[in-house]
Amino acid sequence: xxxxxxxxxxxxxxxxxxxxxxxxxxxxxxxxxxxxxxxxxxxxxxxxxxxxxxxxxxxxxxxxxxxxxxxxxxxxxxxxxxxxxxxxxxxxxxxxxxxxxxxxxxxxxxxxxxxxxxxxxxxxxxxxxxxxxxxxxxxxxxxxxxxxxxxxxxxxxxxxxxxxxxxxxxxxxxxxxxxxxxxxxxxxxxxxxxxxxxxxxxxxxxxxxxxxxxxxxxxxxxxxxxxxxxxxxxxxxxxxxxxxxxxxxxxxxxxxxxxxxxxxxxxxxxxxxxxxxxxxxxxxxxxxxxxxxxxxxxxxxxxx
Numbered sequence: 001x002x003x004x005x006x007x008x009x010x011x012x013x014x015x016x017x018x019x020x021x022x023x024x025x026x027x028x029x030x031x032x033x034x035x036x037x038x039x040x041x042x043x044x045x046x047x048x049x050x051x052x053x054x055x056x057x058x059x060x061x062x063x064x065x066x067x068x069x070x071x072x073x074x075x076x077x078x079x080x081x082x083x084x085x086x087x088x089x090x091x092x093x094x095x096x097x098x099x100x101x102x103x104x105x106x107x108x109x110x111x112x113x114x115x116x117x118x119x120x121x122x123x124x125x126x127x128x129x130x131x132x133x134x135x136x137x138x139x140x141x142x143x144x145x146x147x148x149x150x151x152x153x154x155x156x157x158x159x160x161x162x163x164x165x166x167x168x169x170x171x172x173x174x175x176x177x178x179x180x181x182x183x184x185x186x187x188x189x190x191x192x193x194x195x196x197x198x199x200x201x202x203x204x205x206x207x208x209x210x211x212x213x214x215x216x217x218x219x220x221x222x223x224x225x226x227x228x229x230x231x232x233x234x235x236x237x238x239x240x241x242x243x244x245x246x247x248x249x250x251x252x253x254x255x256x257x258x259x260x261x262x263x264x265x266x267x268x269x270x271x272x273x274x275x276x277x278x279x280x281x282x283x284x285x286x287x288x289x290x291x292x293x294x295x296x297x298x299x300x301x302x303x304x
Contacts, residue, residue, distance in 0.1 A: 020252070027251015028259050030243045035263030037240035039117065042108055043270045044233035048226050049109040055213035056220060058105060061230045061237070062207030068238030069200050076242070078196040085201040089188035093198065096182035098205040103175030107168040112277040114268040118287045119157055119172045121261060124294045125150040126180035134184070143300055150293030156286030195245050257298050261291050 048057055073080055084090055108116045125147050131137040158169040189198065247256050264287065271277035279287060 024251040024255040027247045027256040030247035031256045031259040032262045034240045034243035037236045039263045039266040041233045041236040044229045048229040055210045059210035064234030073196040084193045093185040094201045094205040097202040100175045100178035107172035110168040111166045113271040117267040122176040123179045124297045146293040146296040153286040153289030
């Protein structure tokens, strides 16, 4: 559900303590706004899924999102290199992101929005685990403890033995794993490939796959209301991508990254206001453990 952050070399060093604080405040503001836009996009597509096939919904939103991304790139004079999408790291990232998008959205359509977003925020835990398994990175006792705590939170949210178990929660968890693989792949993308190019590559991949599925399933006519929902969702999604880039360029990653979790508050509020959804005591405990573990691991990742 997110664009690749730019390399640290693109972030200008603050000239003084006051400038650093101002830059971090601006970055935090952009991050909070980005997460709110991501959640609003999720809420609109979830609402539209009540009257539209999932693949067709993703296809239509994808076409609109591509248009918004191109417009934003032109307005901000961001370079787009179409040939870069064929570079192996870019193609791998697009494939992981496309798979993660389908896993997340299909689960979102079938479970409470707050739970889906909370489970999806297990990505920092998976990133740390994959860094150990795939990159042979060393982690300390604190990080192992945080991973165990985080997975404990996931178990409380998924509740595989509970009567109300939702199998789509496992699909959502798979989406979080795919998002982690996507983020690890970013490290291999050359610095001269712009964020706009990477984002557009993913949007094309998601839209193309959804279009093929729609062609097989058949087209279902929809009205102006659904069109408006998807237009709004695509606008929120394009804005979220742009705001996320601004957040990582304006502020220090150690300051702005923890505010990714602000989106969960927005999701819980929308879930309660629109669908009457609210986690129970066990769900709140799982969310708390997941956030605590994620924040700790984010801090550790940014120190190294």
